[in-house]
Amino acid sequence: MKLTKLLASAALAVGLATTAFADGHEKTKVGFVYVGPIGDGGWTYQHDQGRLAVEAEFGDAVETVFQESVPEGPDAERVMTQMALSGADIIFTTSFGYMDATNNVAAKFPDIKFEHATGYKRLHDNVSTYDARFYEGRAVLGHIAGNMTETNKIGYIASFPIPEVIQGINSAYLHASKVNPDVEMVVIWAYTWFDPAKEADAAKAMIEQGVDVIMQHTDSTAPQAAAQEANANGGRVFTFGQASDMAAFGPKPRIASIIDDWSPYYIKRVGQLMDGTYEQTASWGGMPEGEVVIGEITDEVPASVKAEALAMVEAISNGTYHPFTGPITKQDGTVFLAEGEVATDVQLVTMDFYVEGITGDIPN
CATH class of the missing domain: 3.40.50.2300 (Response regulator)
Structure with missing residues (x-):
C-alpha cells in the first residue's frame, strides 16, 4: 500500500x-x-x-x-x-x-x-x-485573558516544549498577571501540532479544572468546539483563534485571535528568487512586518480592554514596547531581566524556563 x-x-x-x-x-x-x-x-x-x-x-x-x-x-x-x-x-x-x-x-x-x-x-x-514572533501576539491575548477570567484560571494547550512554545506561555502569563495578579496558568502538553481528539481532551480537562479562558499552540479548532459545547451547557469559557482567525467560533467562545500571515514573507522570498536578489537568511518577523496579526476582538470583550489591547498592538508594531521587558524573574527565583532591560533574540530563542508565578515543570 x-x-x-x-x-x-x-x-x-x-x-x-x-x-x-x-x-x-x-x-x-x-x-x-x-x-x-x-x-x-x-x-x-x-x-x-x-x-x-x-x-x-x-x-x-x-x-x-x-x-x-x-x-x-x-x-x-x-x-x-x-x-x-x-x-x-x-x-x-x-x-x-x-x-x-x-x-x-x-x-x-x-x-x-x-x-x-x-x-x-x-x-x-x-x-x-x-x-x-508569536510571543508578541501572546502578550495581547494574555492581557485580554487576564481581564476576562472570573475563575482566575487561564489555560494553555501546548504542543512541544521548544523555545517558541515556551516564549508564548511566558508572554501570555506575564501580561495576564499584570492586569490580574491572582491569575493562575494551567498548562497541558499535548505533544502534537495537530490532533483534534487530543486537543479537545486537553480543553475539556481544563474546563473541568475551572479554567474559563483557553489559549493554544496547537493547530485544530477542537478546543474552540469543546468550549462552545461547554457554553451550550451553561458554561462561560472563552478561547482565542490560533494561527488563523477561527472566526466561525465568534463572537463567543472565540473572542480574538492570533493570525500568522505568511503572505508577505512568501511573496518577498519568491520575488527575490525570481529577480536574482535572493540570499540565505534567518528571518524573524512579527507585528511590524505584518506577519503576526490580532484578529477581530469581539464585543464580548469590554471596550476598555479592547482599547488597551489595540494600544499594545500599536506599541509593539512601532517598536515602543517589547513583551519581554524587565523586571522579569524566572520560576526558580533568579533574575531573567532587570528593570527596563529588554530580552535579546538569543535569550528568547534559547528560552527553556517558566517565569515566576507559573507552577509545574517543563517536560524534557
Missing part, C-alpha cells in the same frame, strides 16, 4: 514538473510541505493562504505545488526529495520537526533553495530559516 502511494506521488510530481514548461516559458516552481491538512483551520491553512497569495502576486510566472499531512520524520524527507526531483526551484518546509529532513535533502540538491519554518539549523548555503 505504501509503495503504491509513493509511486503515485512520484508520478504526480513528474506530471507537475512537465506542466511548468507547457506554455513555452520556464516558470518558477514553488513547493510547500505541510504537517497538517490545509483544511485544519489553523497553522497549515494559514501557510496555504500564503501559497495562494504567491499565485495571486505572480500569476503565470509561478507554479505552486504542495503536499499536506506529512508526518515529521522519514516521510518528510521522502516528500521533499520527490518535490525536488519534480523540478521545484524553492521548497518551504513548514513545521519545526522538518528541520533535519530539510537540511538532509538540501545537501543533495544544492541548486534548490530550501526554507524551513520555525527552525534554526542552516547547515548548507541553500537553507534559510524563517519564523514569526
